[in-house]
Amino acid sequence: MRAPKPLAAGNWKMNGLKASSSEIADLAARLKAAPAGCDVLICPPFTLVASLADAAAGTSVAIGAQDCHAKASGAHTGDVSAPMLADSGASFVIVGHSERRADHGETDADVAAKAAAVQAAGLPVIICVGETEAERVAGREVEIVSGQLAGSIPADIDTDRLVIAYEPVWAIGTGRTPSAADVEAIHGAIREKLVARFGAAAGSMIRILYGGSVKPDNAKELMSVANVNGALVGGASLKAADFDAIIGAWR
Ligand SMILES: O=C[C@H](O)COP(=O)(O)O
Numbered sequence: 057m058r059a060p061k062p063l064a065a066g067n068w069k070m071n072g073l074k075a076s077s078s079e080i081a082d083l084a085a086r087l088k089a090a091p092a093g094c095d096v097l098i099c100p101p102f103t104l105v106a107s108l109a110d111a112a113a114g115t116s117v118a119i120g121a122q123d124c125h126a127k128a129s130g131a132h133t134g135d136v137s138a139p140m141l142a143d144s145g146a147s148f149v150i151v152g153h154s155e156r157r158a159d160h161g162e163t164d165a166d167v168a169a170k171a172a173a174v175q176a177a178g179l180p181v182i183i184c185v186g187e188t189e190a191e192r193v194a195g196r197e198v199e200i201v202s203g204q205l206a207g208s209i210p211a212d213i214d215t216d217r218l219v220i221a222y223e224p225v226w227a228i229g230t231g232r233t234p235s236a237a238d239v240e241a242i243h244g245a246i247r248e249k250l251v252a253r254f255g256a257a258a259g260s261m262i263r264i265l266y267g268g269s270v271k272p273d274n275a276k277e278l279m280s281v282a283n284v285n286g287a288l289v290g291g292a293s294l295k296a297a298d299f300d301a302i303i304g305a306w307r
Pocket of ligand 1: 289
């Protein structure tokens with residue numbers, strides 16, 4: 057059975073000044089010398105997308121964005137659209153991160169509209185899902201994530217350009233992670249949903265990333281779990297050495 061090529065994605069969140077772009081040059085230089093057995097993506101804040109896309113040109117590192125507006129253009133002060141991101145050199149866009157859902161009240165319908173906008177701009181989309189700690193304690197994680205998947209993936213999605221990121225909210229930035237068995241259970245449930253909706257051929261090739269306190273010392277174990285096809289890394293993606301060590305899980 058074919059398996060999706062892993063994707064190691066770094067989400068810099070609201071971190072990174074122009075000066076820190078030396079980190080990407082450092083990482084890009086390492087990867088050029090020793091290509092990893094995975095695709096590599098870094099999603100800096102909007103302000104660095106264009107400059108990092110330039111810095112990463114000709115290397116194996118792709119540059120993406122962390123969010124976009126659902127419309128292509130118009131009177132939306134302070135927002136950035138998917139075509140603008142593509143124009144800046146972004147080759148992926150993350151939507152529906154739990155921090156956007158919490159900080160900006162984004163609903164599944166909002167996330168689906170953004171995901172459709174990303175694909176309409178010709179880019180692949182990473183749709184994030186994940187339960188809160190209270191939902192996990194109540195044993196509702198599969199129900200919550202299934203609902204998010206159903207509502208956040210638009211009807212006309214191109215599955216070749218779809219990546220799902222499972223990020224339990226309680227594991228983000230906390231240093232806590234689910235056990236390998238728990239990761240296997242929820243990723244297996246996500247795979248079942250994708251196969252049920254898109255069929256075995258397409259559903260089995262959609263990458264499902266794990267995110268939440270992925271670090272150099274736990275990456276190998278987490279990335280070897282069934283149906284984990286890569287990582288969405290926050291804090292540890294800010295340092296080239298740490299992110300490179302995580303990518304080492306596939307070397
Ligand atoms: O998008 C990335 C995640 O929210 C994970 O963040 P973290 O690696 O800092 O826990």
